[in-house]
Each structure stands twice: as structure tokens, then as C-alpha cells.
Amino acid sequence: MNCLAELEPCVGKYCARTVLNNSTCLFTDCQKCARGFRPSQDICVPCTHSAKLYDYMYLIFMFNITAVLHFFYVDKSFALVKKKKNNLQDSKIALVYTLPLVECTLALITTFLFYPPYGSFKLNSCEPKEISDWYSVLYNPQIDYDTQLNCTQEVIKA
Numbered sequence: 001m002n003c004l005a006e007l008e009p010c011v012g013k014y015c016a017r018t019v020l021n022n023s024t025c026l027f028t029d030c031q032k033c034a035r036g037f038r039p040s041q042d043i044c045v046p047c048t049h050s051a052k053l054y055d056y057m058y059l060i061f062m063f064n065i066t067a068v069l070h071f072f073y074v075d076k077s078f079a080l081v082k083k084k085k086n087n088l089q090d091s092k093i094a095l096v097y098t099l100p101l102v103e104c105t106l107a108l109i110t111t112f113l114f115y116p117p118y119g120s121f122k123l124n125s126c127e128p129k130e131i132s133d134w135y136s137v138l139y140n141p142q143i144d145y146d147t148q149l150n151c152t153q154e155v156i157k158a
Contacts (some may be wrong), residue, residue: 016031048124056123
């Protein structure tokens, strides 16, 4: 039984339905797809492409930014401590620098493990199919030039 033939098409390029029960042809209304899904023929389908080197480099870049910001504020707080003439042991200083690095590393590992495919260091991503995938916010449909239906999302994501 073809359930799609019975449905009205969704307005907008990035609006789609989520399948609630395929055997009874039960779908949601037209809306944006959930994280990790993309619209394809009015149905939200999961992203199954393996992430590329660029995707992993972006995550490593974000890891580095957070670690550098942590270290910056640790340095700033140590500058205030030194003004008060407090003598700190080198082991305590090393611990204060190590903890933010451990925190950022655990966040990175957790990110990999809690996103599909779960429990591995591989990630799935939605590959761009056309230029509009990069600028999907420009494709929110307006119904009767009055009501805007917000169906867009981050179409390209890791």
C-alpha cells in the first residue's frame, strides 16, 4: 500500500512529514524534520552518509576554541590571585589547567558516543544536494502571504 499517494504534498521545499506508523499510514502534519533527518519527497528520512574529514575538523576546531577560552579565563583568574600575593603550589596550578582540558575532552568524546551511530566514534551527516541546503532559512513558505510556516532547519549538519 502506497501511503504517500493519499497525502497532500507539503508546502515549502524543506517541509515534510514524519512517519508515526507505516503500517496504518499515520504521519505528522507538514513540519520541519527532526535533528538527523532531512526532507525527501515530503517524508523525513534519516541522514546516513558518513561524516567527512571536514566535519571532524569542524568538531576539533570547536574543541580547541572552548579549551583556549577555558585557559584564557584560568590565566585571567591567576593574574588576580598573583596581585593578592598568594603563593600557589605548582601542583595546584597544573591541576587547574588540567581540569578544563579533561572537561573539554569528555565533552568531545560524549558528543561522538551519543549521536548516531550510537557508541562509535563515527558520525552520520546530511550531505548537501543543492545550494539551497546551505541557506534553507530563505525557503520558509508563506501561506497566503500571511502566515509563515517555519520548516527550515540546519539541513547540513554533522
